[in-house]
Amino acid sequence: MADPMRIRATAKDGTVNVKVLMSHEMETGQRKDANGKIVPAHFIQNVTAAHNGKVVLSAQWGPAIAKNPFLEFNFKGGKAGDKIQVTWTDNKGDKRTDEAAIN
């Protein structure tokens, strides 16, 4: 399985700020290696974030997203102690899910 994500979530006045750092090559499929061969595309295609099981963010990504992508978003209705779960899937079928508690 791929490397773990780093998730930090803090609640303030009913709004939760979530920061997620993902470890991923995000290879566009446009680059060539030293021998002139195309480096195959390998990038995250879908990201979902769930709060206590309910999806609060859903994203479709492509090759324009940087390597080791950083995602930050806010949502309403969470409180300290609740669980945030983030999942990504990529074009090769790899997948990663990580969880953190809201501070």
Place this chain on the structure above:
Amino acid sequence: MKSRLHAAVGSMLAGGALLAALSSNAAAQSAVDEIAKYRQQLQDGNPADLWEARGEDLWKRKGGPKKASLEGCDLGKGAGVVKGAYAELPKYFADADRVMDLETRLVHCMVTLQGYTLADATKRPFGAGSNRSDIEALTAFVTAESKGVTMNVALNHEKEKEAFRLGEKIFFFRGGPHDFACATCHGETGKRIRLQDLPNLTEKGGAQLAYTTWPAYRVSQGELRTFQWRLNDCFRQQRFPELKFTSEASIALTTFLARNANGAPFNAPAIKR
């Protein structure tokens, strides 16, 4: 890498019409300022975090032929004490009877505590994509534990003083087909190469700014790069042969530069272009 640039490119293109109207010196400075803003935007979500996490794992887990943890490693403040250790390195270690920087000390502990051969411990100092470097991850973890700590490299032992003097001499050593020394780019205040500002490493302000921001996640490399890497890559561009990892010259230079940075809070792992 692309989306980190999008914001910067967008704002630079928007400023394009303005640039055309300015004199070229003002235009160059305006571009330098925009790039500085781009760097500010990058500070949050530093991928160096991922190396720190991996490094903490490597520090704690039982590894190598002896299946031992690195938690027994003495980085200069006692066995297992990581907090604040980097801000005091390089220093003299009696058990090795020489001055060592962090990366040299990590190799020493991987060999003596975990039973790795020297060859195995030093086979991949700098990572490349899926070919990862354990030393880079360990360096990220250990240096993060000195974040905010004031740089405090002491020169007590005679070998520490000698390392400083040698590092200073090496800093001014001109060689190779281009006659470059470290000082060629880093010996004067207020200079830049193309649009990259150059810190003067022989004076306190410049040394503090530069030394306290390594290791760093280099966006252009997509990797976390350590101080040994920085020295190695400088010498490559100076048209010198390849600097040996943890060589005496690298430790001497690090001693000279780290000592010059004394008094400033350590601020790494950072993020750079």
Place this chain on the structure above:
Amino acid sequence: MKITPSLLLGCALIASGCASVNDAEVTQKAVAVMKASFNERGQAKLDRLDQDEAQRLCSIPPSATLPKDAAAGIEKANLASIKYPSDGKLLGNWRDGEKVAQSGVGMQYSDNPKNPSGANCYACHELTKEEISFGTIGPSLYNFGKVRGNSEAIQRYTYGKIYNSQAYNACSNMPRFGHKGILTEQQMKDVTALLLDPNSPVNK
């Protein structure tokens, strides 16, 4: 035992006492440490660490000054090294010169030795107004030819400076492009044209 300014600098930064140190010995040891700390790689062989006279004498802080006769000696020796083109023509094609000025590759162990080197002029100098990505390690060369004209004497000076900057300025930071075999004769003619040709954007 002599303590030179650079060692006083070292002593000033060392809080605890500084034993009197022989500067020549430190220099000698530093050279030995350098030679033991590098591996050859690609085209970068260990002989690149052998210093010639100018490199040896110029391994000093920018604040330090060479004794007058040492500087004169360096300039004389480097002036003697300049080889002017045998056909007597010093001005090449400024368009090709601009390409040489923009290119920063060449002679690193990561470079292919079969490819031409660049001079990387823009790393240190302003040249044309159009190129805003320029460095400030060296002075601006904008309007270099416009200010000086392009008489034969100026052409010889300009070509000579590119060939060997230390012929005119001992311990110059600028590489000695001809003397060290970095650029070809044609490339140096082209850069000379970039600086002196009235049609070059440097002079507009």
